[in-house]
Amino acid sequence: MAVLLSHGNKVISDGFFRDDGLDFQTRGVLGRAVRGASEVGEVLATVARVRRASDWATQWERTAREVQTEAERARDRGHAVSAQSGFLRAATYWACVVDGLSTEPDTAALKEAFVAHRECWDAVVDCSRGAFVRVPVPYESTELPGYLLRPDTSGAPRPTLVVTNGSDGAISDLWTSAAAGALARGWNAFLYDGPGQQAMLFEQGTFFRPDWEAVLTPVVDTLMARVDVNPVRLTGYGISQAGFWLPRALAYEHRLAAAVLDPGVVDVSASWTRTLGKSMRAALEEGDREAFNRNMGLAVRMPGLRRTLTFRARPYQHEDWFDLFTEVGRYRLDDELIAGITTPLLITDPDDEQFWPGQSSRLAEGVRASGGRADLLRFTVEEGANEHVQPLGRLLTENRMFDWLDEHLPG
Structure with a gap:
């Protein structure tokens, strides 16, 4: 006689919440556990306390404070590895607080949550024992906050991945998106806030701009001047809305050896x-x-x-x-811009893309039609890597994209 073992575990298909936004955010936080930027138990315990959308920020603040306090205790006792782990998770959880408060007008609580998030991220950098360094980027009349994450302190010139964030992602989210994978392969990863992103929004009051070449070129200039960056093995990665910003910049900035768009975006509007x-x-x-x-x-x-x-x-x-x-409506790639892209591209194309469905294929076809190189990378429901930026398929994404990048590096 067959024994039915399952209780009908359909959370992947049915969702953690009826609210699509909360469900997607939960998947994103869970996915960050594969590189230590969250802990599965902490995530599930926190979302279990969320009964309505208004609970999101409150419950994540409770978790963030608890994890940050433990990290501070580990740091004060000289346990740098444990402290770094705790501060990284706390940065993720404070970013969830920021997300929850961002649906309301600017408040002191929103700004305080962002400050707490960035303090935890800076503590991650400080716990690296010199491997991670702050590298500000000159930009117009100010500087962009930048962080060069290196595997060690040797200063050896290494392949470097320039990581461009999306519209609302925290800088700590980029750890699981791309940075940890780069470090594991002996690469550097460079993370930064562009205009309208994170510290540039909350602390300097700047706004987005469509012409991202004005942002990426100063970043590339800054990295090219460093001895710990191999100038001919410089690559790019753009996540979410950076799937528009990065190819827009690459229509003018041609010094990257290859780039990954996760996903491709032709028309943000x-x-x-x-x-x-x-x-x-x-x-x-x-x-x-x-x-x-x-x-x-x-x-x-x-x-x-x-x-x-x-x-x-x-x-x-x-x-x-x-x-x-x-x-x-200004955030569009026309045929002329697409024709200017000479950098080889890998473009992710997940099932159930909810923001820009079909645009990865459109961009790839446009690049190919103009004589460029663009490979599509499919992700499916069957492998649990569907939806925008594959929130529960980050190791799959990492392995496939870095294998592709390795094959497109000179030398």
Whole structure:
């Protein structure tokens, strides 16, 4: 007689929460455990306490404080490895607090949570015993915060992966996304905040810009001047919205040997305009500011939409709804820009991409049509690596992308 062993464990298909946003965030935090940026038990214990969206920030703050306190205790007793591990996880959990508070207008609590997050990340750097160094990047009249993570303190010139973040990801998220994999292979990883990202948003009040070549080129200049960076083995990785920013920059900046886009993004605004009605689309296209703002004013009476737009709009410079959607509309790759990309590209293409479905293929086809190299990397439901940036398939992503990068490095 067959014995049924399963209780119907369908959390992967049914989700951790009915709220799609909370479910996706939970998957992301769980996925970071594969490189030590979270602990599975801590994540599951925390989300078990979340009953509604408003609980998210409160419960993650509780976990973040507990983990940070233990990390500080380990540091004070001279246990650098344990301290670094704790501070890395605490940075992840404080980033969850920031995410939870970002759906509301700017508050002191939001800024305090970001400061706590960045303090934990800086403690990770300080616990590296000199292997990780701060490398600010000159940018216009200020500097971009930058971190060069190296496998050791030898100063040997190494292959280096320049990691560009997305629209709202924390810098500590990039540890699991790409940095830990680079270090495990004897590479350097360079992480930075661009305009509108993280410290550049919360501390310097800068905004996104579509012309990312103005950002990437100073980064490359800074790294090329360092003896611990091999200048001919410099590569790039762009996650989420950086799937637009990085290829946009590569249309002008040609010094990277190869790059990975996770995923490829041709038109950022598609994820904004998809749900607009015909009349609102027409008002936007025809430049009817008054009609568009009037309709948006009615739409954002829905609390969920208002919270989402508060979160997504913060890094874009705008005065009203019409300005916001017009600005986002500038974030597109046209045929001329795509034709300027000469860097070999690997573009991830997961099942169930929820923000820019089909755009990885569109970008790859455009690059190939102009004579460039673009390989698509599929991820499937069957291997548990579906959805935007494969939140539960990060080791699969890491292994496949670094194998590809190894094969495209000169020498």
